[in-house]
Amino acid sequence: MTYQNNCTLPNELLEQIAEQGLDVIPKMIRILINAAMQLERQAYLGAVPYERTMERRDQANGFKPKTVATRMGQVTFDVPQVRHGNFYPQWVCNPYLAITLPEAKNHILWQS
Numbered sequence: 001m002t003y004q005n006n007c008t009l010p011n012e013l014l015e016q017i018a019e020q021g022l023d024v025i026p027k028m029i030r031i032l033i034n035a036a037m038q039l040e041r042q043a044y045l046g047a048v049p050y051e052r053t054m055e056r057r058d059q060a061n062g063f064k065p066k067t068v069a070t071r072m073g074q075v076t077f078d079v080p081q082v083r084h085g086n087f088y089p090q091w092v093c094n095p096y097l098a099i100t101l102p103e104a105k106n107h108i109l110w111q112s
Helices: 011-045 101-111
Strands: 060-070 073-082
Touching: 011 060, 011 073
Parallel strands: none
Antiparallel strands: 060 073
């Protein structure tokens, strides 16, 4: 049986893993999640960077660092900000929506 490579990751990423081992994975996670959050902000704004449209909802307003503890170590993400809205990427847990463990257990018990 012939091996078929169905991997869709860019060769550059695969080469980095092959050369540097698993230590490079937190860096790759950071790059991937940062890119996804930027796309999410772009969708929220309704325009690509520097585009002026009637559908635009808000303005991009830089980034804010957020460090998250993972099993691979701490990773610092660049969380995109908007000028006037309540945008917060879904990729990073919103600290204002966090619930405590007892509240979560209560919620689960009431749903059953």
